[in-house]
Amino acid sequence: MLISAYFASLSPLALFRALPGSIAQGLIWGLLALGVYITYKLLDFADLSVDGSFATGGAVAVMLIRSDMNPWVSLIFAFAAGMLAGMVTGLLHTKLGIPPILAGILTQIALYSINLNIMGQSNQAISVDKYSLAVSLRYVSGDTAAKIKVFTTCILFGVVIVAILYWYFGTEQGHAIRATGCNPQMARAQGINTSFCKVLALMISNGLVGLSGALYAQYQGAADVNMGRGAIVIGLAAVIIGDVLFGKLCAGKKLAFAYTLFSVIVGAIIYYLVLSIILWLKFPSDDLKLFSAIVVAIFLAIPYLKNKKKATRGL
Amino acid sequence: MSEMLKIENIRKVFNPGTINEKVALDGVNLTLEEGEFVTVIGGNGAGKSTTLNAVAGVWPVDSGKIYIGGEDVTKLSEHRRAQYLGRVFQDPMTGTATTMSIEENMAIAARRGKSRGLRWGITKAEREKYRQMLSTLHLGLEDRLTSKVGLLSGGQRQAITLLMASIQKPKLLLLDEHTAALDPKTAAKVLEISDQIISENHLTAMMVTHNMKDAIAHGNRLIMMHEGKVILNIAGEDKKKLTVGDLLHQFEKVSGEEFASDKALLS
Numbered sequence: 144m145l146i147s148a149y150f151a152s153l154s155p156l157a158l159f160r161a162l163p164g165s166i167a168q169g170l171i172w173g174l175l176a177l178g179v180y181i182t183y184k185l186l187d188f189a190d191l192s193v194d195g196s197f198a199t200g201g202a203v204a205v206m207l208i209r210s211d212m213n214p215w216v217s218l219i220f221a222f223a224a225g226m227l228a229g230m231v232t233g234l235l236h237t238k239l240g241i242p243p244i245l246a247g248i249l250t251q252i253a254l255y256s257i258n259l260n261i262m263g264q265s266n267q268a269i270s271v272d273k274y275s276l277a278v279s280l281r282y283v284s285g286d287t288a289a290k291i292k293v294f295t296t297c298i299l300f301g302v303v304i305v306a307i308l309y310w311y312f313g314t315e316q317g318h319a320i321r322a323t324g325c326n327p328q329m330a331r332a333q334g335i336n337t338s339f340c341k342v343l344a345l346m347i348s349n350g351l352v353g354l355s356g357a358l359y360a361q362y363q364g365a366a367d368v369n370m371g372r373g374a375i376v377i378g379l380a381a382v383i384i385g386d387v388l389f390g391k392l393c394a395g396k397k398l399a400f401a402y403t404l405f406s407v408i409v410g411a412i413i414y415y416l417v418l419s420i421i422l423w424l425k426f427p428s429d430d431l432k433l434f435s436a437i438v439v440a441i442f443l444a445i446p447y448l449k450n451k452k453k454a455t456r457g458l
Numbered sequence: 459m460s461e462m463l464k465i466e467n468i469r470k471v472f473n474p475g476t477i478n479e480k481v482a483l484d485g486v487n488l489t490l491e492e493g494e495f496v497t498v499i500g501g502n503g504a505g506k507s508t509t510l511n512a513v514a515g516v517w518p519v520d521s522g523k524i525y526i527g528g529e530d531v532t533k534l535s536e537h538r539r540a541q542y543l544g545r546v547f548q549d550p551m552t553g554t555a556t557t558m559s560i561e562e563n564m565a566i567a568a569r570r571g572k573s574r575g576l577r578w579g580i581t582k583a584e585r586e587k588y589r590q591m592l593s594t595l596h597l598g599l600e601d602r603l604t605s606k607v608g609l610l611s612g613g614q615r616q617a618i619t620l621l622m623a624s625i626q627k628p629k630l631l632l633l634d635e636h637t638a639a640l641d642p643k644t645a646a647k648v649l650e651i652s653d654q655i656i657s658e659n660h661l662t663a664m665m666v667t668h669n670m671k672d673a674i675a676h677g678n679r680l681i682m683m684h685e686g687k688v689i690l691n692i693a694g695e696d697k698k699k700l701t702v703g704d705l706l707h708q709f710e711k712v713s714g715e716e717f718a719s720d721k722a723l724l725s
Contacts, residue, residue, distance in 0.1 A: 315574035318558070318566050325555040332514070332553070332571040333622070334540035 148423075158423045163290065164283050165419040170297035171278070171358045174304060176385075176411045177404060178225075178351035179378030185312070186324040186344045188236075191247030193378060196228035196256025196349040197371035200356030202261040205366035208269050214276045215295030218357050225353020226346040228254055235340030258368050266367040268358075276361040300303055300358070304351065305404040311347075312400065320344045352378075376435050377414060383442040385410030414438070461528060463490040463630050464660040468512055468522030470686075482508040483519070484686035490630070494693075495656055495663045497673040500683035500707070506666040507548075509683070510632045513664075515539040527629040542573025544623025544661070546616060546636040546652075553619030556608030560599060560618060563607055566586045567622030591621050595651060613644035617651050631656065631663040638668060649676060657665050670702045682709060 175197060182190040183391035188451040207217040228250055235246035259265065263327045271279040281294035323340035330337050352374070360366040385406035393402040421434060483505050490496060491707045497541040498506045512519050513526070515536040518692050524532045554563050565580035585603060593600040595617050599610075607615060616636055623631055633652060637645035653676060654665050667673050671681055680697050682690035682705070689712045692700060709710075 285522045311576075313579055314576045315569055315579045316576060318562060318579035319574045321558060321562075322555045322566055325557045326552070328547075328552050329555055330566075331536045332540055332543075333566050334537050334572075335566070335574070336537050 152425070158420065160415070161419045161423060162281065163294075165415040166261065166412055167278070167283050167293060167297055168359075169381075169415035170294075170301055170408065171355055171362055172415065173301055173355075173381060173408030173411035174358065175352045175355035175374060176378045176381030176407045177304060177308065177402060178348040178355070179375065180404070180407045181308075181344055181348040181351070181383050183379065183382060184324075185321055186348075188243045188324070188345070189247070190229075190232060190340065190345060190348060191245075191375055192228055192232045192250035192254070192312060192345075192349060193352045194371040194374045195251035195258070196225045196352045197356035197359075197374040198258045198366065198368055199228055199254050199261070199371075200223050200353030201360030201366035201370055202258045202267070202356075202368075203267050203353070204357030205267050205360050207263055208274050208276075208361075209267065214274055214361055218277065218354055221342055221353045221357030222350045223353075225356070226350040228353070229347070229349030230342060230346035233345040234351070237338035237341055249315065255368065262366060263367065265369075266365055268365040271364055276364075278358055278362045279364065280362055281364075297358075301405075301408045305401060305408070308404055309398070309401045316343070373432055373435065376432075376439055377411070380414045380435060380439045380442065381411035382407050383410070383439065384413050387445055388413070460492050461489055461514065462492050462494070462526065463488070463664075464523075464525040465489070465509070466523040466525075468509075468519045470508060470512060470517075470519050481686050483512060486512075486522070486683075486688055488681065488687065488688055490662055490664070492662055493660055494679050495661075495665070495677035496679040496681055497677040498664060498666045498681055498683060499668070499670060499673045499703055503685075505686040506683050507634050508686075510545075510634050510664060510666060513539075513630070514543055514545060514632060522709070526681065541626075542629040544626075544628035544631040546619045546623055546631075546633050548635040548638050550615040550619075550639060551611035553622070554607045554615050557606060559604045559606055560592070560610075561585055561588050561603040563618065564591075565624060568625045570626045592618075594654075595621070604686065608678070611644075613640050613648055616640065616648045620648070620651055620655055623662065624659050627659055627661070629662065631661045633663065633665040635666050635668060639653040652676075670705055674700050674705070676722070682712075684709075684712070 175193065179190075179193060179283065182188045200279055203224040204214070204217040204221040207220055208214050231253070232246045232250040235241045235249060236243055241249065269276065271281045278296050282289040312321060319335045320328065320340045322333065322345060323337045324344070327337045330340070356371065359370065368421050385403070389402070389406035389409065393399050393406055398401055417438070421431070422428060426434070464519070465486055465488040468483050468486050469481075472478070472480045472482050486505065486509055488509075492645045496510070500506050511517070513524060515531065515534060519532065522532075523530060526539070531539050531542070555566070561580055561584075565584055568584065575675040590601060592603070597614055597617060598616060599618070607618065610618070619636075636652070637648050640648060651663070651671060655661070663677070665677060674697070678697065679691070680700065681688050690708055
């Protein structure tokens with residue numbers, strides 16, 4: 144009786160209506176996920192500053208837009224602010240010898256105060272009626288033209304940034320960063336300044352996170368000091384979902400690295416789609432973070448458990 | 459002939475002031491002329507690898523001076539010194555970036571000592587050059603330029619690391635027991651490649667080994683270390699006539715102890 148009532152209360156139409164929003168959010172958070180990919184996968188550095196730098200990007204963009212800066216131009220400043228945050232984490236680690244996770248946490252905590260100072264209070268709104276924002280929730284639920292505009296913008300950001308990253312990590316400097324992440328001892332023996340490379344990669348990563356935060360703040364029409372809470376988990380989820388689902392597909396292809404980067408964005412979209420399904424199933428929204436943590440834990444565990452199974456079979 | 463390496467009275471103490479205090483280098487002096495290929499032997503903890511690490515700048519020495527090609531590098535960081543050095547390590551995992559392809563690893567090595575900017579990390583002309591260099595190894599690697607190094611065997615990796623060490627001609631090649639982790643057949647092949655690369659490029663080299671036979675058969679000079687000091691130095695004709703028995707005898711005479719390493723005796 145109860146179950147049938149529950150199912151009767153679920154409206155497929157409501158789910159269908161929620162999908163565009165989820166995809167748009169996934170595309171925006173995909174940029175953060177690309178940043179996380181750079182540190183977590185390429186640099187082998189679990190960087191927790193992103194929770195702070197995501198909000199910093201949002202705060203910087205919103206405050207600049209409120210003081211009548213063009214919303215598009217504000218994105219550049221959000222990127223730069225993110226880079227600064229990444230630099231702090233990098234210097235804490237390379238110059239002061241603080242372990243990666245701790246360095247990230249210190250920056251994250253410091254940014255909480257800095258973000259409050261940027262905004263002057265815990266949140267600041269920008270109305271889409273007053274400013275011509277790059278992306279907005281309103282466009283997603285608006286007419287077809289507005290929908291097309293918001294999705295073209297989001298997809299364009301994804302494509303352009305993947306293209307830039309693909310180029311950059313094929314350059315001499317990009318090679319140096321990849322070598323630093325893969326084998327720092329080898330990198331130093333080949334004359335690579337591994338400290339410099341770490342700082343540089345953290346800056347690029349957090350720059351992307353700041354940009355993502357700025358877009359997300361415009362999307363939801365406000366920046367909030369807590370908007371980055373758990374961002375690292377969402378970023379990791381996207382990276383890992385992309386890897387688990389598409390890792391094998393990407394490997395060995397001619398543009399393998401570009402495919403891998405796209406799979407990270409797709410991972411973020413999948414994450415938000417699953418999330419919207421869960422909300423649609425009327426799970427309490429208070430439990431979303433718990434759910435996120437469980438999803439990430441499962442996807443992190445899959446490769447490990449698979450290897451373990453293989454290893455024991457080998458014996 | 460010019461001095462390629464000059465080590466002046468270097469000292470290094472690990473964990474000073476603790477119960478684990480260890481005098482690793484106790485006044486090491488060594489001069490290598492251009493073109494010299496010295497093999498370094500000694501028991502465990504004699505300071506062989508430590509000397510190589512001191513030259514490479516893995517950590518700063520406590521006192522003493524190190525000159526490479528006449529330049530004082532004592533205060534230079536590891537990555538700055540790398541422009542003068544080619545290095546191959548004991549663990550085949552250490553010398554290469556496993557998640558990167560063979561050509562990318564070689565391209566990184568080709569830029570040792572140069573500034574790394576926003577030019578492409580590898581050019582077409584380079585690719586051809588690497589293919590040719592790899593073909594001289596006769597390991598079939600010339601057709602696998604884009605393979606990830608992680609897929610290769612230990613011997614193949616050491617061979618590639620040797621090539622990488624010589625793409626940019628180094629003033630000094632440091633081989634740190636680079637065959638110790640390989641099976642005997644592969645070790646022999648890698649040693650052969652080492653000899654080939656050293657003679658073709660007229661390199662000055664230091665090779666640490668546990669194997670007395672290898673130490674005698676390779677290079678044109680041999681030094682033995684014990685308790686952080688160089689205790690024996692044999693070069694020229696004397697080295698050519700050297701036998702394992704001589705070395706053991708010499709060791710006992712100089713150090714007053716029996717040679718500690720079973721591995722060295724058995725091999």
